[in-house]
Amino acid sequence: MDTIHTEAGCSGGAEAVLRLQPNSSISITYDSQFGPHNDIMLLEIDEKLLPEILHQRVTLRGQPDEDAVLCTTSKTYAVKFVGTSNSVLLIPPSDKVSELCNNKDEKNTVVASVIKVAPGCMELVEVAPKLDKLKLLLSQNPYTFGEASKMDILEECEKTDLGLYRLEDLLDRCQASEDELKRGLQSLSAIEIDGYWRILDDEYKYAILNMLLHNAVLNDWSIDELDEDEVVNVLVADEFPANVARHCLRAHSEAVDVGGKCRWKLDERGVCVKLARGILKEGKMKLEIFMEEWGRKVPEGMRASLDFLEGEVLMEKIGMETRVYSFSVSDLPSSPVERFAVLFNERAKWEWKDLEPYVKDLRVPGLSAEGLLLKYTRRTQPTMEAEPVFSAR
Numbered sequence: 001m002d003t004i005h006t007e008a009g010c011s012g013g014a015e016a017v018l019r020l021q022p023n024s025s026i027s028i029t030y031d032s033q034f035g036p037h038n039d040i041m042l043l044e045i046d047e048k049l050l051p052e053i054l055h056q057r058v059t060l061r062g063q064p065d066e067d068a069v070l071c072t073t074s075k076t077y078a079v080k081f082v083g084t085s086n087s088v089l090l091i092p093p094s095d096k097v098s099e100l101c102n103n104k105d106e107k108n109t110v111v112a113s114v115i116k117v118a119p120g121c122m123e124l125v126e127v128a129p130k131l132d133k134l135k136l137l138l139s140q141n142p143y144t145f146g147e148a149s150k151m152d153i154l155e156e157c158e159k160t161d162l163g164l165y166r167l168e169d170l171l172d173r174c175q176a177s178e179d180e181l182k183r184g185l186q187s188l189s190a191i192e193i194d195g196y197w198r199i200l201d202d203e204y205k206y207a208i209l210n211m212l213l214h215n216a217v218l219n220d221w222s223i224d225e226l227d228e229d230e231v232v233n234v235l236v237a238d239e240f241p242a243n244v245a246r247h248c249l250r251a252h253s254e255a256v257d258v259g260g261k262c263r264w265k266l267d268e269r270g271v272c273v274k275l276a277r278g279i280l281k282e283g284k285m286k287l288e289i290f291m292e293e294w295g296r297k298v299p300e301g302m303r304a305s306l307d308f309l310e311g312e313v314l315m316e317k318i319g320m321e322t323r324v325y326s327f328s329v330s331d332l333p334s335s336p337v338e339r340f341a342v343l344f345n346e347r348a349k350w351e352w353k354d355l356e357p358y359v360k361d362l363r364v365p366g367l368s369a370e371g372l373l374l375k376y377t378r379r380t381q382p383t384m385e386a387e388p389v390f391s392a393r
Contacts, residue, residue: 013094017112028089031113040090042121044082049124061175070124074179078127083120090116126365129176131184132333137165137173138190142201143244164196187330191247200244206278208248209271211238213299223301226253226264269308272298276309280326287315287322311357314346329358336362340376344392351387 016026045053052058052072060079062068070077091112140163165173167181174181189205190197200208215234216223228249235245252271253264275297279290294304311329315322327346333339343350343358362372373379377390 013112014091015094017091026112028091028112028114031092031115034113034115037090037116040116042088042090042118044121044123046124059171061172063173066175069127069130069175071175071177074177076127076129076175076177076180077124080123080125081120082123084118088118088121089114090118128334128363128365129180129184130174130334131176131180132335132338134170134174134176134181134184135188137163137170138188138197138199141198142204143191143193143198144201144204145207164198166195167192167197170197189247189251191244193243200248202277202281205248206274206281208235208240208244209252209274210278211235211240212248212252213271216299223266223299224263225256225258226266228262228264231264266299266302268302272302272304272308273312276304276312277326277328280313280324284316284323284325287324290324314354329361332358334362336364336372336376340392348391350390352390353387355390 020026043053049058049072057073059071060068061071068079070079092115170185171178171181174184176184185197188199190199192198212231212235215221215231215238216226219230219234221227221231226249228246231249232242232245235248236242240248249264252274253266256263256265272294276290276294279285279293279297285293291304298304312326313324314327315324317323332342339359339362343355347354359372360369362369364372367375373390376393378393379388379390381388
């Protein structure tokens, strides 16, 4: 290696390089411990992320079979290696370098010793959180009928063996920031029970919602002004746990102020969708039969509108007959490549009015909705007036 000489003496290390003035020079050479040092990697970061790194508010997450991601409290970043054709010389601080200078009278002594030549660096690219695993983990052991009494007698180790997870367990296993994970739990209507995050079994959710609606009729409650304590007390009398009853009410309602008191108004779309999914759980139905049964289930004051079912059901025509079946966007993968694979496996061709509800929730940092369609689909449109049709690319 060529050396650049100075009369700086034997005081060296990275500090000497950092203090180097314009048009001046120092000597460099290989350190006696020069080598690959695979435990040392360069990481290039945006300046906005520097405080997070320096204050140790970041975490690397990923299982042995997964690519690592770096998570702050609110965002997730893919960690990618980028090679470079330039030589990047790593020079450690002076207290970490070998003593290379024994003759203190010698001029032009080495003051900077290179311990590694880096072939590139790691870069961070913001990505969407990988929350499909969260759904998978929570689906292993959903909360069902009779669970409350069963959970009380189990030891802590037995609960872990059953596939139950605390928040820290989920953070350790899922590649998402804490804020993103909490939003994922909320979107799944998960509930914390005895310190463990659970989702309710579909039949259990359907049963408790039906019981709530039944009690609203029985007790002449207004579905726009439900009293939380009254609702919970009645559901507890029907042998539902208080925390589950409260969770169910809040998951299907929005808080409203009535005369200075907090009341709960049932969410029309959310309730109608849950009832429709319950009706369709057995499979495909003739549209007219489904609409008739759905209309009977929907409480007074709400309407069974097909507009509510965008992204929840699909329809198919067989001759003169139209059949409807459950196909919910909430059950689809969040990864774009996997999402489009499932969609085109379901249908080879999609009209835009049918496809849009199943792709509008996809989020890829740096890629627009139009960019996603260009990347994963092929668009055809026979005429300007015709509805565009999308097929797999």
